Amino acid sequence: MLTPKLQMLERTLKRLIRRGASQPLENVLAKAHAADLGYLLPHFTNNEQSQLIAYAGDDERRAQIIAAAEIDVAARLLEALPRDRAVELLQYVAPDDASDLLQQMSEEVADELLQRMRGEERDEVEELHRYDSETAGGIMSPRFFALNRDMTAAQAIVELQRVHDEMEMVFYVYVVNEVEQLLGVVSLRQLVTTKPETTLFELMTSEIVSVEPDEDQEEVAKIASRYGLLAVPVVDDANKLLGIVTVDDVIDVLREEATEDILRMAGAGDELAEQEGVLKAALSRAPWLLIVAVGGVVGAALLATYSTRFASFIPIVSLVPFVLGLSGVIGLQGATVMTQRMLVGRLGGRLWPSVLSQSVIGLLLGVLFGALCGLIFWIWNAHLSAGPPNGLSLLGASAALGAAVAAAMTLAATVGALLPTVFHRGRVDPALAAGPIGAIAVDLLALLAFLALGSVWL
Amino acid sequence: MLTPKLQMLERTLKRLIRRGASQPLENVLAKAHAADLGYLLPHFTNNEQSQLIAYAGDDERRAQIIAAAEIDVAARLLEALPRDRAVELLQYVAPDDASDLLQQMSEEVADELLQRMRGEERDEVEELHRYDSETAGGIMSPRFFALNRDMTAAQAIVELQRVHDEMEMVFYVYVVNEVEQLLGVVSLRQLVTTKPETTLFELMTSEIVSVEPDEDQEEVAKIASRYGLLAVPVVDDANKLLGIVTVDDVIDVLREEATEDILRMAGAGDELAEQEGVLKAALSRAPWLLIVAVGGVVGAALLATYSTRFASFIPIVSLVPFVLGLSGVIGLQGATVMTQRMLVGRLGGRLWPSVLSQSVIGLLLGVLFGALCGLIFWIWNAHLSAGPPNGLSLLGASAALGAAVAAAMTLAATVGALLPTVFHRGRVDPALAAGPIGAIAVDLLALLAFLALGSVWL
Known part of the structure; x- marks a missing residue:
């Protein structure tokens, strides 16, 4: 790269x-x-x-x-x-x-x-x-440029020239009182373009966005981004200025968090750096896989139960990887789209129309791929002398199978779209809906729908 | 949220x-x-x-x-x-x-x-x-602050006061010659802290990072982030300054691309905004699902072939969702970790150790969950009077099944880890390895390994 x-x-x-x-x-x-x-x-x-x-x-x-x-x-x-x-x-x-x-x-x-x-x-x-x-406290720089409110613009410029070397990035002059409480902010440009004798107190903007030191770094980055700030001041609970988080740190945080989000979604949390060791990585993944394994056992029980019904007609059971593959992908897509819409604040009061549109997408694609599945099933078994069970014609059985696939995919798309909201209401990170837990939940429900409908219709 | x-x-x-x-x-x-x-x-x-x-x-x-x-x-x-x-x-x-x-x-x-x-x-x-x-041209602002190289710092400050209102964000003074070619850059701070009679030509840094207007916006954001720039100048092929991409645009791009990356990974490209309509969304997803469907048909053929061997012993086939679930997740984790390492430039010359560590993680977790699978199989079938085929003891069959699960999971982890590199070499977006294509590839190979080993060992 x-x-x-x-x-x-x-x-x-x-x-x-x-x-x-x-x-x-x-x-x-x-x-x-x-x-x-x-x-x-x-x-x-x-x-x-x-x-x-x-x-x-x-x-x-x-x-x-x-x-x-x-x-x-x-x-x-x-x-x-x-x-x-x-x-x-x-x-x-x-x-x-x-x-x-x-x-x-x-x-x-x-x-x-x-x-x-x-x-x-x-x-x-x-x-x-x-x-x-x-947190804000962990990423802030203690080297900020703060001056007393009674200083003039001219004095501030002299002061700026004096501290020159120590500060890499001066965007704003923070205006404080005698006990270092933050009162307001003056941009470097305001300082240069105003009359020299103006005091900082007269010049400053007092509507100031600040954060506390234990604020999560992702939240700080969002604030800087939303309000277009080059530096976010960090203050304690007495409003005393402790440090600033500058825009270069904000960019680092955004990049870091984007990577972390993707890894966390996959249930592979902290594995970017390699020196952590494989044992630690394996241990941190094990709980996710255990949930999937429990789901897998339930799936096996389902399949074993229904298999006895279909034993005389193996091709139906063979379609399980087909159904799981398509349902898994469409469920993941629904969960991902909904999670990202939540994250960028798009959902608003429009949760249900959004879920409904995912269901409709699932239905459209379900009908398409269900028809494909029925067609393949029909061609595949055309040479078989023994017909399907229950006295259905081969065409009827193919249609029934296709409909079961369509139902499973529609259900998968709907469940995938609902999971992020369900997780969010249960105070679980919605992004996990697009990961292992979401995958196994969608797989199981789709498998159940496919087998149950298949066993009723065939 | x-x-x-x-x-x-x-x-x-x-x-x-x-x-x-x-x-x-x-x-x-x-x-x-x-x-x-x-x-x-x-x-x-x-x-x-x-x-x-x-x-x-x-x-x-x-x-x-x-x-x-x-x-x-x-x-x-x-x-x-x-x-x-x-x-x-x-x-x-x-x-x-x-x-x-x-x-x-x-x-x-x-x-x-x-x-x-x-x-x-x-x-x-x-x-x-x-x-x-x-592109850089699409997100750049044409309102930059460029001055002739012969101007002094004092003149530049007067000029800055004059244009005051038009420019929201002035971070740098761009120094140009008579035909507007970019020569260098002076920071606002240098301007304020230098002697008033210094010319911009004397003051400027001539080592300047710039981009062309058709540069991808993600690349521009990376450049701003890597070099710690508050604005990236955009120049044409004659080095004439066309505009600047400011840090607030860079932050927007990073946020946008993080969301886009996640959606693209899931094969749900442009679905953040809803007004696109479900039909368009369904159509753009269809190709991904078609690939998965083809894989599903191959899987069905595999399962149908091997099922006839196992027909007398249904529980083995029932384990397919268990194997697919675990292999799918561990393959996805391997692909995600490797893709993110590639993206942040971590892999360097260390591709193989990185892949190997994913295989080892797969083996460790494969042994763990293989043992679990074998144990469950053993308990489940302890009451069956008919023993496993081939005259194996139930214990032997359980061990063989567990080993097949372990092999499938190790293979899945390795394939998942290799896919991003294979995709990258084939000039395909590596992030797709953690999406539908990667999922079906991992599923099929894990299924094949499980069924083939199961049929040899049982």
């Missing part, structure tokens, strides 16, 4: 490392973007990674490259370095990123690195450590 | 509309955030929506509310208004949003609205219409 440009960069770097060509390696590294190098890091072996870092300019740039990599890749790389080197690089990483990196390491290493960090930076990181890493 | 605050706002508004209490309605609308009102719009009936818009302050605010709603909701609302009202509101919407809105309307209405727009705004929108709506 690399662009041609990145593929070329990867190949060049690998070749230069293999040849031990240190001068050309330094040149190529100096010209490449730190973000590209960080993105490519997992494509190199541990040994190659150390070489890349060693030849990549100064420590500030090394830290940029590491911070640009996926968090677990970066943490593993830092863990592999001598402790004092790791600490030197960590000093250049923004406190919120440094805090995340330490949380990805073994507790022992994290503690050792933290003890060796400089006082002020250690305090910042330890402050962030107090909050869960997936 | 509304927060309590939004639920309350919705209820209050509905009550005031029902009571026809226009003054309180105006007050509540004036105090609410435009973004919240836009988000809530789909929760109201068409009639309620018209009332909300009518009582919501001036036209600029009305436009803000409409622009904050999901694009298809906003387009439907504008289509329902008298043409001249719709045009008045559209003038207040940013050109890139206005272009998107027009593309969501029927061609007739869009043309009529476009003809009635003021000259300059119409030109901007028509320029954007030239590009596909999911």
Whole structure:
């Protein structure tokens, strides 16, 4: 999934490392973007990674490259370095990123690195450590630009020039009172385009959207996105400003959560990073599979019960994978469409029309594929001398089977569409409806409908 | 999925509309955030929506509310208004949003609205219409802040004050030459914190990341995210600056694509918006279901073939839903984990260890659930007087069945993990491996393994 440009960069770097060509390696590294190098890091072996870092300019740039990599890749790389080197690089990483990196390491290493960090930076990181890493407090930066309400625009600009180097991203000036309570916000542009003697208090917007430090990071991202904010202030319950969540963190959260949602839907929760180990992955999947297994046993009981009826006419039982395959897919589609509509706030008061339209889609496709199934059944068995049971004609039996398939698919589409709402009302994550639990529920009901109708009609 | 605050706002508004209490309605609308009102719009009936818009302050605010709603909701609302009202509101919407809105309307209405727009705004929108709506050109804003390289920082600030109102979001000053070719970029902060007489040419960063107008919007979002940009410049092949894609558009794209990815995975492509109609939805799903149906027919043939062998011992065939359920889920999990690792650039050169770990997970869970299956089979059949075929003891048959389940699950996990790579190499979207095609492929192979091993061992 690399662009041609990145593929070329990867190949060049690998070749230069293999040849031990240190001068050309330094040149190529100096010209490449730190973000590209960080993105490519997992494509190199541990040994190659150390070489890349060693030849990549100064420590500030090394830290940029590491911070640009996926968090677990970066943490593993830092863990592999001598402790004092790791600490030197960590000093250049923004406190919120440094805090995340330490949380990805073994507790022992994290503690050792933290003890060796400089006082002020250690305090910042330890402050962030107090909050869960997936909350506003865990992802906020403690380096915001807050000024007293009585300052003028001109004074604020002087102050901005003074703090210049410490703050990477200044979008807003936060206006506070003597006890650091958040009063309002002034954009950098307002500051530049107003009369120099205006005070911040006069200039500021006091309608301000803020979050508490224990707010879920996904909620913070939604707020930033909905209100078009470049930074969301985080305040404690006395309205004291603690930090800001900036738009780059919001983008990271959105990307992270999109991936997490898809994995959670499949019942494969935290398996993106590989170092977790197969045993842990297997254990976390086992409960989902157990639910499916219980469903499978019920299915087996159903099939065993009905099989004795159909024993003389095996082709009906043979159609079970056909019915399960089609019902499973159409049920999954219904569940996915409804879940996504819920997530983007589309359903509103329109739940039932939405479910009904999924049922109609199920019915339309059920009739189509039921007819196909009946046709295939008819052709398949045309040569059989023994007719179907119950004295039905082969044509009648084919039609009955097709109708059973159509019914099963309509039911599957309806159940799939209903599950996310049922889950939501029962305080279960609706996304699970499009995963293993939803799949087995849809499978069982479709199987029951198919076998029950088949046994009545045939 | 509304927060309590939004639920309350919705209820209050509905009550005031029902009571026809226009003054309180105006007050509540004036105090609410435009973004919240836009988000809530789909929760109201068409009639309620018209009332909300009518009582919501001036036209600029009305436009803000409409622009904050999901694009298809906003387009439907504008289509329902008298043409001249719709045009008045559209003038207040940013050109890139206005272009998107027009593309969501029927061609007739869009043309009529476009003809009635003021000259300059119409030109901007028509320029954007030239590009596909999911490309950089389709989402870019033509209102960027570009200045000649010979201007000083002081002059640039004066210029910034002059254009103040037209540009909502100025993050960067783009530095161009006489023929509007992009030379470099200066951040607003650099501008404020430098000596007033410095020229933009001296100040600018010339290492600039830009995209062409036909670049896919998802790629633009990735670039903004990877390089931490607040705006990505869009240039033509002569390097002339055409527009910028700002961070708020990037966030919209990321959210949109996350939803689209999940729907596409399920083979339910464009079904988020409902007005598309069930027939269109059914038609777009039919090809996926046809593939599943073909797989189902192959499965039926397999089962029919092997059933004759097992005819005397129905419980084996009854286990088919059990095997398909477990294999399906573990195959889906393998495909999902591998697809997401590919998407976030985690796999690198480590494809095989990653696949192997999925196989091992499949084996571990296969042994666990195979043993469970064997145990249940043994208990279930303990009362049967007729033993299993081939003179096997019941215990031996149970063990053989359990081993067949374990083999099917291991195979399913491995195939699921391999499919995304196979798809990618064949230039098919890897995400489809976690959808219907992947499901039927995994089902068929697991079924074959189970039946073939079962028939050999039993």
